[in-house]
Amino acid sequence: MAEVVLLDFWGSPFGMRARIALAEKGVKYEYKEEHLLTGKKTPLLLETNPVHKKIPVLIHNGKPISESLVIVQYIEDAWSDTAPLLPADPYGRSQARFWADFVDKKIYDQGKKIWANKAGEVQEAGKKELMESLKLLEGELGEKPFFGGETIGYVDVALVPFYTWFYSFETIGNFSIEAECPKLIEWVKRCLERESVSKSLVDPEKVYVDLILVLKKMYGYE
Amino acid sequence: MASNNGDVKLIGAWASPYVMRPRIALNVKSVEYEFLQEQFGSKSELLLKSNPVHKKIPVLLHNGKPICESSIIVEYIDEVWSSGPSILPSDPYDRAVARFWAAYLDEKWFPNVRGAAAASSEEAKNAAVDQLKEGMALLEGAYVEISKGKDFFGGEKIGFIDIAFGSMLAWLRALQVMLGGVKLLDEEKTPGLCKWAAKFSADPAVKDVLPETEKIIEFAKLLVAKIKAAAASS
Numbered sequence: 001m002a003e004v005v006l007l008d009f010w011g012s013p014f015g016m017r018a019r020i021a022l023a024e025k026g027v028k029y030e031y032k033e034e035h036l037l038t039g040k041k042t043p044l045l046l047e048t049n050p051v052h053k054k055i056p057v058l059i060h061n062g063k064p065i066s067e068s069l070v071i072v073q074y075i076e077d078a079w080s081d082t083a084p085l086l087p088a089d090p091y092g093r094s095q096a097r098f099w100a101d102f103v104d105k106k107i108y109d110q111g112k113k114i115w116a117n118k119a120g121e122v123q124e125a126g127k128k129e130l131m132e133s134l135k136l137l138e139g140e141l142g143e144k145p146f147f148g149g150e151t152i153g154y155v156d157v158a159l160v161p162f163y164t165w166f167y168s169f170e171t172i173g174n175f176s177i178e179a180e181c182p183k184l185i186e187w188v189k190r191c192l193e194r195e196s197v198s199k200s201l202v203d204p205e206k207v208y209v210d211l212i213l214v215l216k217k218m219y220g221y222e
Numbered sequence: 223m224a225s226n227n228g229d230v231k232l233i234g235a236w237a238s239p240y241v242m243r244p245r246i247a248l249n250v251k252s253v254e255y256e257f258l259q260e261q262f263g264s265k266s267e268l269l270l271k272s273n274p275v276h277k278k279i280p281v282l283l284h285n286g287k288p289i290c291e292s293s294i295i296v297e298y299i300d301e302v303w304s305s306g307p308s309i310l311p312s313d314p315y316d317r318a319v320a321r322f323w324a325a326y327l328d329e330k331w332f333p334n335v336r337g338a339a340a341a342s343s344e345e346a347k348n349a350a351v352d353q354l355k356e357g358m359a360l361l362e363g364a365y366v367e368i369s370k371g372k373d374f375f376g377g378e379k380i381g382f383i384d385i386a387f388g389s390m391l392a393w394l395r396a397l398q399v400m401l402g403g404v405k406l407l408d409e410e411k412t413p414g415l416c417k418w419a420a421k422f423s424a425d426p427a428v429k430d431v432l433p434e435t436e437k438i439i440e441f442a443k444l445l446v447a448k449i450k451a452a453a454a455s456s
Contacts, residue, residue, distance in 0.1 A: 051326060051360060065318045067325055077314035090301035094289045101291055102275065136275065 004029035005059040007045055009036045011211040013108070014068035015056040016161030016200050021072045023196035024152070025079040037214055069100055072157055085154045099140055099147065100158035106133040107162050114173040115165075115212050116221040127173050131180055138184045145190055152191060160191045160201070167204035168212040227303070230255035231283040233269050235262065237441045239332070240292040241280040242389035242431050247299040249427035250380065251306035262444065293324050296385060310382045320375075323364055324386040331357040335393055339400060339442055340449045347401070354406055361387065362412040369414070373421045380425055388422040388432075396438035 006022065006029050008015035022029055034045055034055045041053055048057045048064035058065045058074065065074045076085050086093045110133060113126025137159065141147055147155035166177050178185040191197045216222050230248070232255050234241030248255050260266055265277055272281045272288040282289045282298065289298050300309040310317050334353045341347035368375050368383065375383035398404055407416050423432055 060315070063315055065315070065322070067322055070318050070321045070325065073321060074314055074318040077317055090298050091284075091287060091289070093301065094294050094298040097294045097297065098290055101294065 001059070001062065002030035003061060005032055006030070007032050007034055007042075007048065007055050007057040007059065009034050009055050010202055011164070011207050012036075012055060013161035013165060016164070016202075017068045017157050018056045018058055018071045018075070019200035020152075020157050020160070020196050021075040021085065023200060024083045024085065024157075025075060026082060027075070027079060037211075037218070039218075069104060069158065072154065076154070083151075085148065085152075085157060087149075087153070096148070096154040099137070099155045102133070103137070103155070103158045103162070106130075107159070111162070111165055111169050114169045116216065116219070118222070119174070123173055127169075127175055130169065131177070134177065134181045134184055138181050138187075141183065141187055146187070152194060152197070156187075156191055160188060160197060163188045164201050164204050164207050165212070168208040171208060172212070227253050228285040229283070231258055232256070233258045233260065233266070233272060233281040233283065234279045235260050236433060237438060238279055239389040239393055242392075243292040243385050244280050244282055244295045244299060245431045246380070246385050246389065246427050247296045247309055249431065250309060250385075251299060251303040253299070253303055253306075263448070292389075293321075293328070293386065296382065300382075307379055308381075309376075309385065311376070319368060320382040323361075323368075323375075323383045326360075327386050327390070331361070332390060335390065335397055336449075339397055340446050342450070342453075351401065351404055355411075358406050358408070358412050358415065362415050365414045365418055369418070374418065380422060380427065384418075384422055388419070388428065391419055391423060392433045392435060392438045393442075395435040396442055399435065399439055400442060 004022070004027055006015070006018055008018065008031060010033065019031075032044070034042060036055070045055065045057065046053055048059060049055075049066045052066060054066070056066075056068055056071060058071045060074075060078065065071050072085065086096055107130070110126050110130040113122050114130065117123040117126070140155075144150075146152045147159070152160075170176055192201070230253055232241070232244055232248070234245070234257065236259065245257070258266075258268065260269060260279055269279065269281060270277055272283060273279075273290045276290060278290070280290075280292055280295060282295045284298075284302070289295050296309060310320055331354070334350045334357065338347055338350035338354060341350055364383075365375060369377065372378055374380050375387070380388070394406055398406055405411075407419055409416055422428055
């Protein structure tokens with residue numbers, strides 16, 4: 001097995017976080033695709049993440065780490081001599097952790113209310129909640145080029161992968177995220193100028209056609 | 223009291239396991255603080271101003287600057303008061319393991335404690351208890367592996383996982399009573415955790431923070447009534 005292996009799924013925003021962090025640190029790794037849409041989980045996944053049985057899993061010298069933000073913090077700790085994702089001061093670190101945790105608590109579930117439902121109450125609630133969350137994040141970004149300041153940091157890594165799902169939310173929910181959060185979309189574009197991000201994120205239209213629509217069919221969310 | 227720790231306040235409540243975490247962490251570091259207790263059923267101006275996003279306790283106020291979310295607060299305490307006994311391990315992999323289990327407790331395990339306590343049907347209660355028992359088996363395995371024969375997840379002294387899990391012990395014990403003697407800490411199934419729980423509860427940084435089981439049982443009745451009332455009216 002290679003020294004660093006990432007067990008991942010192409011369309012997962014959580015997996016993209018790990019990809020960006022590894023790229024930022026210049027770490028060479030073996031990417032192993034877990035074909036989630038087949039409904040089958042590989043022995044490697046079940047062995048390396050027996051508790052949650054989910055991707056991403058980072059395997060470093062045979063030792064597995066699960067949970068995307070735990071993985072990103074591990075990458076930060078293990079390759080600490082380059083491209084720091086967290087500021088040096090404890091207060092700055094606590095704020096970065098807070099906002100990454102906020103992204104974790106809100107964005108996926110609120111987005112799911114939109115894509116996994118027909119037009120109606122639940123979908124509308126999802127749209128309202130998602131826009132509230134994104135506006136709060138936009139406020140937190142303020143005038144800084146990135147959440148991390150002059151360069152991308154922990155919160156940027158935690159949030160930017162969800163951009164790949166925005167097109168799906170907007171198409172299914174019939175609304176525009178850019179209209180209400182233009183500064184956030186400008187921030188996304190700045191992030192995409194970095195190779196670590198542009199190489200880690202997938203095409204939003206591919207997410208819509210090959211993932212979201214497929215999931216809707218698979219689970220009967222139509 | 224003169225202190226070069228700065229001004230340290232903690233907004234919280236005695237019964238909240240999440241609040242117990244930073245209290246234990248501050249004790250580990252021997253940092254004195256002012257404990258500002260919220261009234262049950264209402265949220266103070268200070269809380270709403272300090273945690274406008276989630277409006278929840280605990281909130282640490284260090285020289286007026288707020289830090290929210292219990293695990294994040296504990297990491298902050300560990301980093302600021304770095305000359306005291308360390309709470310997180312120094313090895314990156316061990317740190318990842320510690321953060322993993324703290325997240326597991328918050329996302330998977332503790333919601334089942336609340337679920338079992340507030341369950342409206344026998345079925346829902348049994349389902350939650352089954353999940354809790356599965357969780358306890360996982361945690362027993364984790365304890366054996368991580369403690370490597372020492373008393374605590376953190377080794378010779380309490381660490382991040384001990385604080386994350388141990389803060390829930392009063393509720394765990396209360397739940398066992400409230401469910402008519404269901405064994406979650408089980409001498410046969412979770413012998414390691416039984417020993418660990420006793421040692422943790424007796425630790426100097428912990429013993430004045432963990433409430434008595436009877437007090438939690440009384441409080442749980444109030445809380446369950448509140449949850450049920452909210453569910454009925456929604």
